[in-house]
Amino acid sequence: MDAAKRPLGWHRNLSAKVAAVPMIVTALAVFVGGTAWTVLYSFTSSKLLPKEKFVGLAQYERLWSSNKWLISIENLAIYGAFSLVFALVIGFLLAALLDQKIRFEDTFRTILLYPFALSFIVTGLAWQWILNPDFGVQHVVRGLGWESFTFDPLYNPDIVIYGVLIAGLWHETGLIMCLMLAGLRGIDEDIWKAAKIDGIPMWKTYLFIVIPMMRGIFITAIVLIASGIIKVYDLIVAQTGGGPGISSEVPAKYVYDAMFLSQNLGQGFAASTMMLLTVVIIVVPWAYLEFGGKRR
Amino acid sequence: MTKTPHLLKNSLKYRAEAGAAGGDVSLRLAEVPSEAARVENGPAGRKPRKVLSRRNIIVYGTLIVVCLYYLLPLYVMIVTSLKGMPEIRIGNIFSPPLEVTFQPWVKAWAEACTGLNCDGLSRGFFNSVRILIPSVILSIVIASVNGYALANWRFKGADTFFTILIVGAFIPYQVMLYPLVIMLREIGLYGSLTGLVIVHTIFGMPILTLLFRNYFASVPQELFKAARVDGAGFWRIYFRIMVPMSLPIFVVAMILQVTGIWNDFLFGVVYTKPDLYPMTVQLNNIVNSTQGVKEYNVNMAATILTGLVPLTVYFISGKLFVRGIAAGAVKG
The missing domain is CATH 1.10.3720.10 (MetI-like)
Structure with a gap:
């Protein structure tokens, strides 16, 4: 392409346009088209196959009167709230410990982050085995002489979601720790020196100076954890299979089951639209705060 | 950094003044020639760092405990996979295998069944x-x-x-x-x-x-x-x-x-x-x-x-x- 006689019109910059075709197709057909299609068909009575028989909000009424869906939402809320708080707190504490100019930092970091490299299936199965009441922690503690010790989260419908939480936190805190560590390293050394001269205790420096300065990292971490929470699926499938009964169901599993196991596409579409709505409610205010201000 | 927190303004100012006055406080102290002052001030130079200070024990102790917790599932998976089934039934998931066997690995790789296929993972x-x-x-x-x-x-x-x-x-x-x-x-x-x-x-x-x-x-x-x-x-x-x-x-x-x-x-x-x-x-x-x-x-x-x-x-x-x-x- 010679600059002097560069062709005008649509075939200007043609190679770049051709190269961008996969991106354009993905953006329009899959992301925009697919999402619109699912939302549209959530208003139909599709069962085994999608069909254009519109029934208004009937699927949503059924969804919100379904016990399984309500349990899924409740589980997601519990799992989400705890995993958000614990991942942030533990992640930050570990990062602060690693930031004390210690020896073997690389070794510690490598150990703390390795679970993140494993799949949720592997994570779920490993913790299913450790929490197995007949062989795992409960069995071992009872063997030590404490006969009445009970710790069987995966077999108790009331606390099963906390058993999943243990595995989820094991998997993700390393990642949050790494993010926080990067944030801490970005804090100017002079801040620390100045705080020391002023005689401010270390914990106060962290709480009132360093953490407010790491606002951006915290927001990234929260968005990251939150989007992971909504997607949680494999972990449940591997660790509990949604059981005992339906006590550890989550929305993502509800969608899969409705679409591919019980041939109830309409329910699957309605449930996935609700998931999308949740993401919109979380992401839009964040995106507005982060990017909205700068554009103006 | 974008904004200096309010709390730190004074100390930063102080540091600037100290710098202008010709160096660090400790540096000037070290220059005092009197023998008596030297004895009173104790040994010169930086305080030697103790390896087993309270702070070190807390930092390393916590990190080691946390790391052991993170390694636990991997350890349990490995020792379980090296035991025979009878040993698993009577034993403890945390104890190392008494008798190491690689049979489970062979079986997992080549023989385990899913549905109708029995050619393993x-x-x-x-x-x-x-x-x-x-x-x-x-x-x-x-x-x-x-x-x-x-x-x-x-x-x-x-x-x-x-x-x-x-x-x-x-x-x-x-x-x-x-x-x-x-x-x-x-x-x-x-x-x-x-x-x-x-x-x-x-x-x-x-x-x-x-x-x-x-x-x-x-x-x-x-x-x-x-x-x-x-x-x-x-x-x-x-x-x-x-x-x-x-x-x-x-x-x-x-x-x-x-x-x-x-x-x-x-x-x-x-x-x-x-x-x-x-x-x-x-x-x-x-x-x-x-x-x-x-x-x-x-x-x-x-x-x-x-x-x-x-x-x-x-x-x-x-x-x-x-x-x-x-x-x-x-x-x-």
């Missing part, structure tokens, strides 16, 4: 490899060219599509699962490995395109302009300048994709059929199957086998892995 492993290699190559090729076009050859509307792509990364996969089933069915690829490769390429695109676009944008524009003046076109600049200059980012993208695709479960179970299931899906089917006697040692051997590929990538890549997930973190 090896089938899943080779399926995963057949999914992994083309998916990684295709997704990186497409995303790098996309990122290059976005960074250096901006055309009208390019940013709109890119924004859609990034926003799309936040949409739960469940929303797009079924439309993709229909699209793949229309072109006859539903239930095939090729179909799954396309799906991985699509969902890997937002983060990878972002990664490459940002990297290419940081390559000095002069290089690009000089190549343009010399008459090099789109592809020539890409292959001769951009790719050779960006090998680290290609490695980061590869790490990201290899672990991500290997660990995928949802797409594998939705877009393939039983004899083409990737390793994660097959592992789950072996371990969580309700038929037969549970063989925990075989299950754990199978679990470790499945985790081995991403773990190897993780331990070899080290810092680059961290860089990859830091890039992934931007995506959210």
Whole structure:
């Protein structure tokens, strides 16, 4: 392409346009088209196959009167709230410990982050085995002489979601720790020196100076954890299979089951639209705060 | 840093004054010549650091305990996989094996049953490899060219599509699962490995395109302009300048994709059929199957086998892995 006689019109910059075709197709057909299609068909009575028989909000009424869906939402809320708080707190504490100019930092970091490299299936199965009441922690503690010790989260419908939480936190805190560590390293050394001269205790420096300065990292971490929470699926499938009964169901599993196991596409579409709505409610205010201000 | 917190203003001022007055306080003290003063002040120089200070014990102690907790599942998986079933039934999951046996590993790899197939995890492993290699190559090729076009050859509307792509990364996969089933069915690829490769390429695109676009944008524009003046076109600049200059980012993208695709479960179970299931899906089917006697040692051997590929990538890549997930973190 010679600059002097560069062709005008649509075939200007043609190679770049051709190269961008996969991106354009993905953006329009899959992301925009697919999402619109699912939302549209959530208003139909599709069962085994999608069909254009519109029934208004009937699927949503059924969804919100379904016990399984309500349990899924409740589980997601519990799992989400705890995993958000614990991942942030533990992640930050570990990062602060690693930031004390210690020896073997690389070794510690490598150990703390390795679970993140494993799949949720592997994570779920490993913790299913450790929490197995007949062989795992409960069995071992009872063997030590404490006969009445009970710790069987995966077999108790009331606390099963906390058993999943243990595995989820094991998997993700390393990642949050790494993010926080990067944030801490970005804090100017002079801040620390100045705080020391002023005689401010270390914990106060962290709480009132360093953490407010790491606002951006915290927001990234929260968005990251939150989007992971909504997607949680494999972990449940591997660790509990949604059981005992339906006590550890989550929305993502509800969608899969409705679409591919019980041939109830309409329910699957309605449930996935609700998931999308949740993401919109979380992401839009964040995106507005982060990017909205700068554009103006 | 953007703003100095209020609390620190005084000390910063103090430091500035001390600097102006001719050096550090301690330095001036050291210059005092009187012998008596020296004795009173104690030994000169920095206070020697105790190895076993209270602070060190707390910091290292906590870290070691936490690390042991993080290593525990891996340890339990390994020792369980090396025990025989009788030893598991009577013993303790934390105790090392009395009698080491590799039988569970052999069985997990070559004999464990899922449904009608009894050829072990090896089938899943080779399926995963057949999914992994083309998916990684295709997704990186497409995303790098996309990122290059976005960074250096901006055309009208390019940013709109890119924004859609990034926003799309936040949409739960469940929303797009079924439309993709229909699209793949229309072109006859539903239930095939090729179909799954396309799906991985699509969902890997937002983060990878972002990664490459940002990297290419940081390559000095002069290089690009000089190549343009010399008459090099789109592809020539890409292959001769951009790719050779960006090998680290290609490695980061590869790490990201290899672990991500290997660990995928949802797409594998939705877009393939039983004899083409990737390793994660097959592992789950072996371990969580309700038929037969549970063989925990075989299950754990199978679990470790499945985790081995991403773990190897993780331990070899080290810092680059961290860089990859830091890039992934931007995506959210």
